[in-house]
Amino acid sequence: MSDDGSLALLLLGPAGATGLYWMLYRHYRNTDKSHAFEHETAVEAKPVTGSEHKVDEVKGTRESSIRGNNVGAYRQRVQRRQDDS
Amino acid sequence: MSNAKPPSPPPLPPVSGPGSPRDVPPLPGQFPIDPATLPKPIRDELTAPDPVAIDTSAKELKDGANHCPKCGATDIRHKHGSDLLVCLFCRNEWQGARVEEEFGLGSGLDELSGTIIASGAKDIAADSAHLMSFKCSGCGAEVTVNTENQMTARCHWCRHVFGVNEQVANGAVPDAVLPFHIKKDDAIARIRQFVDKRQMFALKAFKEQFTPENVSAVYLPYMIVDGRASADVAGQGEIETARYTRGSGNDKKTYYDADVYAVQRHVDFTVDDLPLESSSERGNHDTSVNTNNIINTILPFDTKNAVKWNASYLHGVSSEKRDRDVAHLKPRLEDQLLSIARHQVVESVSRYDRGVRWEQESLDVHGTRWVSMYLPVWLYSYHQPGKNGGMLHYIAVNGRTGETMGSVPVQQWKLILAALTVGTILESIALWILAN
Ligand SMILES: [Zn+2]
Numbered sequence: 001m002s003d004d005g006s007l008a009l010l011l012l013g014p015a016g017a018t019g020l021y022w023m024l025y026r027h028y029r030n031t032d033k034s035h036a037f038e039h040e041t042a043v044e045a046k047p048v049t050g051s052e053h054k055v056d057e058v059k060g061t062r063e064s065s066i067r068g069n070n071v072g073a074y075r076q077r078v079q080r081r082q083d084d085s
Numbered sequence: 086m087s088n089a090k091p092p093s094p095p096p097l098p099p100v101s102g103p104g105s106p107r108d109v110p111p112l113p114g115q116f117p118i119d120p121a122t123l124p125k126p127i128r129d130e131l132t133a134p135d136p137v138a139i140d141t142s143a144k145e146l147k148d149g150a151n152h153c154p155k156c157g158a159t160d161i162r163h164k165h166g167s168d169l170l171v172c173l174f175c176r177n178e179w180q181g182a183r184v185e186e187e188f189g190l191g192s193g194l195d196e197l198s199g200t201i202i203a204s205g206a207k208d209i210a211a212d213s214a215h216l217m218s219f220k221c222s223g224c225g226a227e228v229t230v231n232t233e234n235q236m237t238a239r240c241h242w243c244r245h246v247f248g249v250n251e252q253v254a255n256g257a258v259p260d261a262v263l264p265f266h267i268k269k270d271d272a273i274a275r276i277r278q279f280v281d282k283r284q285m286f287a288l289k290a291f292k293e294q295f296t297p298e299n300v301s302a303v304y305l306p307y308m309i310v311d312g313r314a315s316a317d318v319a320g321q322g323e324i325e326t327a328r329y330t331r332g333s334g335n336d337k338k339t340y341y342d343a344d345v346y347a348v349q350r351h352v353d354f355t356v357d358d359l360p361l362e363s364s365s366e367r368g369n370h371d372t373s374v375n376t377n378n379i380i381n382t383i384l385p386f387d388t389k390n391a392v393k394w395n396a397s398y399l400h401g402v403s404s405e406k407r408d409r410d411v412a413h414l415k416p417r418l419e420d421q422l423l424s425i426a427r428h429q430v431v432e433s434v435s436r437y438d439r440g441v442r443w444e445q446e447s448l449d450v451h452g453t454r455w456v457s458m459y460l461p462v463w464l465y466s467y468h469q470p471g472k473n474g475g476m477l478h479y480i481a482v483n484g485r486t487g488e489t490m491g492s493v494p495v496q497q498w499k500l501i502l503a504a505l506t507v508g509t510i511l512e513s514i515a516l517w518i519l520a521n
């Protein structure tokens with residue numbers, strides 16, 4: 001077995017303990033819950049417009065997704081530009 | 086009421102049925118003649134405290150604005166489980182005017198421009214609000230007064246006379262109220278069910294003291310916001326062009342090639358009835374110091390059914406006061422509008438299979454409309470002692486939909502023990518696999 005595999009197996013105990021702790025803690029305390037206003041508010045949007053152009057190529061990365069992927073993290077604010085209008 | 090002088094009845098609609106005007110009860114706490122114009126002995130008697138227990142039902146009716154449309158009586162209550170008001174004198178039932186139609190709140194989202202603020206959502210202590218809450222300096226009771234036709238009032242409880250200058254700073258009266266539909270028994274059952282599912286690791290003291298019958302009905306203050314906005318986001322997205330492995334056996338590793346794109350998106354949208362907590366305390370969702378996120382989670386409400394402010398709906402229900410104005414809430418609104426925009430554009434970037442990293446965003450709010458509203462919540466609370474004052478845990482039930490969410494304090498040692506036990510078993514399995 002590879003070192004990677006052994007390490008992963010050895011981490012099974014601590015990871016399982018931590019995971020179970022947080023799972024149960026959240027089931028009781030629900031600290032992660034809030035109103036999902038993104039889905040539950042009535043929103044009417046015009047068709048989304050935009051642009052894209054290729055700027056670079058990545059070769060031989062081991063990362064399976066873009067670094068800093070926040071496409072699904074709607075509430076994670078990024079640099080706010082003052083509005084252009 | 087057992088006053089020496091029988092008060093005359095309130096103004097009546099044209100007599101159109103059985104019963105004589107004499108059957109109409111007097112307005113609570115009101116005299117037909119201004120006591121100040123009467124001789125001193127009579128005045129003293131009239132203004133002396135009532136020897137009998139004071140009818141608590143009249144507190145919310147002190148504004149003098151709630152008359153039964155049929156008989157003019159003022160003993161009006163909310164008919165539980167409905168949006169109706171019922172006159173306790175003649176049993177007449179009627180529906181409060183829905184603010185949606187009354188103020189035209191359901192329409193015109195596409196043309197929203199500027200900041201439109203309903204009168205009840207105006208900055209707190211605005212002079213233009215006719216109905217104002219006063220704190221009686223005699224006994225501390227809250228009294229609502231219609232300042233359109235009276236600038237002074239007498240406390241119904243202790244008969245202290247006070248004026249507009251004693252207005253409670255955070256006592257603005259909302260535009261609308263959404264009446265309770267979920268009844269107490271139903272709320273108790275839901276809370277019980279929620280806790281029944283969380284027994285094993287619950288704090289022992291919590292389980293011992295758990296009495297869902299102590300749940301209380303409370304109107305919480307919200308701003309209900311309509312908005313029209315445009316948002317822009319910009320960043321980079323990646324599309325996978327190749328995937329391959331190098332090495333062999335245990336050293337086999339996966340590598341990726343990708344094209345990188347600069348991506349920009351724009352969306353114009355309207356939102357209808359976004360609810361924002363308008364109490365600074367309730368709006369604080371820091372889960373390390375409070376459990377207000379629990380109350381936030383039971384949103385949304387069917388705010389389209391809210392009725393015009395009428396204190397009769399508040400009978401027997403406590404309420405919390407708003408202490409945030411529109412200006413305070415704008416940053417939170419903008420934050421939520423940006424989140425909504427990010428959710429709106431997600432589909433348009435699905436071809437970036439390695440994801441998108443948004444780096445910049447901007448928001449242009451073209452128009453907003455703000456309505457101040459009381460929303461109905463059943464709240465069960467438990468105070469867990471601890472450092473920094475401990476933690477107040479809530480189990481909240483949406484007074485309209487019945488949606489229930491809660492925070493149950495945990496017995497830490499039990500939870501840690503369970504986690505360690507499972508971790509140890511997993512580790513034993515891991516070691517066994519490695520050894521074989
Ligand atoms: Zn009536």
Ligand SMILES: [Zn+2]
Pocket residue numbers: 221222223224225226240241242243244245
């Ligand atoms: Zn008083």
